[in-house]
Amino acid sequence: MRQKLSFASLLAIVACLVALDYGWLNFTQTIDLRVGDLLLEQHAKTRKANPDIVIVDIDQKSLEDMNEVASKWPWPRSIHAELIEHIAAQNPSAIVFDVMFNEPDTFGTESDALFKQVVAQHSNIYFAHTLLQDGNSSALSALPASVGLIKTPNAKPTARAIMMLPSVLERDSWRGGLINFQQDHDGIGRNYLLHENIDGWLIPSLPWRLARDLKWQPIEQAQIRLNWQQQRTHISYSAVYLDANTEHPSRAQNEFTNKIVIIGTAAPGLQDLRPTPISQSYPGVEILATAIDNLKYQDWLRDTPRTPFAIAALLLASLLAWGFQKGRNTLHLATLLLIASALFVSAVWLGLKQYWYLPLAAPIAWAWLYFWLAALLSYLAEKASREHAIAMFSRFLDARVVGELISSGKIDLSKKAESRELTVLFSDIRGFTTLSESHPPEYIVELLNRYFSMQVAIIFKHGGTLDKFIGDAIMAFWGAPAHDEQHANRAVAAALEMSAAVQRFRQELQGLNAEFDVGIGIHTGPAVVGFIGSDSRLDYTVIGDTVNLASRIEGLTKGVARVLVSEACMQACQQHNTVYEFIARGTHQVKGREQSVQLFEPQVKS
Template sequence: MLRKLSYSTLLAIIIGLIALDFAWLNIGLIIDQRFGDVLQRQLAQSRPASNDIIIIDIDQKSLEEMNEKAESGSWPWPRSIHGEMVQYIAAQNPKAIVFDILFNEPDTFRPEHDQILQQSIADLKNVYFPYQKLPDGDGKKLADLPKSLGILPNPNANKAARATLLLPNVIQQEKWQGGLINFNADSDGIGRYYLAHANVDGWLIPSLPDKLARDFNWPKHDAERTRLNWQTGRQHIPFSDVYLAANSEQSNRPANEFSNKIVIIGTAAPGLQDLRPTSMGQLYPGVEILATAIDNRKHGDWLRDVPRIYFIVVALLLCSLLAWGFAINLNTMTLAASMLGISLLAALSMWLGLKHYYFLPLASAIAWAWLYFWVAALVSYLAEKATREHAIALFSRFLDSRVVGELISSGEIDLHKPAEAREITVLFSDIRGFTTLSESHDAAYIVQLLNRYFTLQVEIIFKHGGTLDKFIGDAIMAFWGAPANDPEHARHAIEAALEMSQALEQFKLELKDLNAHFDVGIGIHTGSAVVGFIGSESRLDYTVIGDTVNLSSRIEGLTKGKARILVSDSTRAACAEHFNFIEHGSHTVKGREQAVQLFEPQEKNQ
């Protein structure tokens, strides 16, 4: 009962921790996210990026070649270079030209280059610029910003709402077409979501992917952020390759390579510090993140978050099932194997979910279940250890301590097992002449003498696999056949009795100077008796009760004047082939109507 209470208490604690984590700690959320990252990295290898989105990459090679061959100088380049690039790409009729470069501050030293960029996009309607929302500052009134930014009010929007935005101030306002590129990390520092739109007092400020989705009628997405579905193998073309080809009389670039494509101009160069930690790795280019977000919106294959509350229920169910399993004493290895199977099934479910564009936060549910399992297994182990130690201490009083551990391990000894009827053999041994001996010697000497005698005889009983029941004054009661199953319990009891008789002769030689008669009588009977822990809740003894016990005691009483050892006919019949038996006739005993036939056992070689 105490163990069951422990499992219930542990379940209540785990439920409390799950509730606390769901409401505040978010450890389970991080577990789900991190395991999801592992799966996504694996899946991304078999999920190629679409070929209709191309990145023109300002990589390290481009920085070096533009400085050497185009005489652009170090970064940031004159904006006329971007203008020339736009003109070259636009001539091939792309679906959209998207910058992943902020143009929020004019070039005070080269204003003419800003004008060239403005002129290059003057007649184009498919060039998109990024802007960012900052957390601080009063900012501009959203109602006053150009409609080309795509900022839309809800019916209840605050008309005085403001936001601090890094807008493309280099570009003329009528060309401020674009959206936010804010990419914020989760609580563990890893970025997994791209902003769909920012809600500022009822005003919806679109992200750059969301603005493209509106303009090109891509699948709608109403949530404020999008869980990215990562891909690999996107086409990257070094900026310098395209720019130098555009300014060459004999270009080696494929004709119309940007036709009907979404062309993103951004940087993956480490020195330009546009690298972010994501599910795909510690450092991931911001331009690749933007391309992934645009790709997901275009094809509608972003990951849909399934509400975590459903999987909190799964965690509670698993923990409850484990509590039940431990409470009914299911094998711990069976429970562990079941948990392993459930864990593999959960991992497979998450994998399949990701393949079908759903994120299933099952990892935390499994983690909570494993936490319960390991703590409950520890409780079970400690309880089992305490029970085992208690049983060893208890049974060592009755059995040879060398075999107690083996019996407990095999399950033959169970403190919780109810008493049961078993076929056993009971032995009673009583000292003759003890009264005379005690009258002629002091009590301390008699106790010392008894202890020596009992130690000698109990060692023999244990040697032959017997169970010591109790000492009754100067008498010994033992039995065979329980708790360990012993098909030859009658034989082993007689063998013990014969050796006890031989040991007594040696013991009597040590006492010859006492000048007192000292002998024993041993009675043995085989039959059915109730065996088990019997007594009160506060005091239990492992003992036997029944007529078999009474009869063996009566037989011991009949040994005087007949033989040192007498056994009943049922004992003789159980092992007749192992000993010689001398018949001593039938005798009436108290409490039985039928006479009892008695025999004296002797070793075969006598």
């Protein structure tokens, strides 16, 4: 009962922790995120990026190829102006710059002027905006309509924000949105902000701005969980620019038609790299492209609230608690939990396929936590039980034998008393009364201790179980707790060695003027053996008629033989190739039995 209560108490503790986790602290949310990251990384490999969203990449190749034309980065804005004209001629859906234009061109005002002029001619060019923590704030109400702010009914006229805008352009050309990197508490970016609410003013992100302007299916939520894809094909900036400026261009003249063209950089040296589930250094332009792709095709990942999944954690822990309480094999429970873990991971994977993000990793983590704690508790309980068993059985058996029986699992403290065939031995001292009357009590106690120690050592030597001392008598039995087909032969062997030991012991008592001898009676038969007694006091003992008859046989040894066995004991020995011969010592009437009993004296065959 104590062990069951312990498992129940452990379940209650885990349940409280789960309630704190899912109701307030969210300390296992990181587990959900990290497992989700691993699956998302694999899932992304199965999703092809849509070809109508193209990245013109300012990559390392472009930085090298453009040295002669545009010198080192940043290039003159006139270079971008030329590229815009080339791409715009192919009628793309939109041209998106993932590059900031907030400072004057270092190559002079003419370059900026050309850039402004070209941008102003097109209504489908979008620029990156960012919200900053430090700097000069601007009144949101004073920003031009091109920024795309949405004024809600709760908008405050005094609202201000620190924004980095493409200030080198005319205000009417500030068309665009935020590209702020949104990271979770562990620094990993998994979501994309669609709009920022500042005092009732909604500042759009660049993907959301595109979705609104291009009339994609509307979405009003503040952020989306990105559904990552295989990295889309990047076209080198220099490849497009240099080909456009050759006399005979070789690239297709419609490669950007009806496409969203994002101009940005994945070059490591330009530092636009962010930690994501896909990579610790994922190009910012690729994150932007993924968000745009998800919005256009409505296939971002839908979040599910964490709280309901606490039920899964509690259910798994409860099933484990039930299994441990029922004494199920720990390895079997671990195997079942592994199967459950695999099923949960499969559910997360299938959820990703259906555009759902299921936080099922934490419930599995809670289940494993309960499993290991319960396994430890079970181990400690088993260890305590084994130590208790050793302490209990060491009263009746040799300690080395007890250790072997416990380790082999042949002793079970919880097993009820049972009937089995045993051999019972009674040994009683003759002449003890005379000794006790003629010597001090201290001497008699010391003498008995020496005698009992000698005889018990012999009983243990032959695999016997000490039942009890009854005054100056010894009761022992063979055949329990471990089953032993040779129990009768072992009992006879112990009796003969005990007889020889008495003979030696008598020599030590010469001069005491007292007779000292023993009588040993042995009988084989059915008896009930096990822990018998009350809740407060249990003894491992044997009861039944076999015990009574063995005691009676011991009483008949006087004047007949030091060791006498019953016919049943003799037959049990003979069934197992005994090394003893049995000399008949007559038929005797035993008190309490109608039929007389034939007795035999065992001797080693000559």
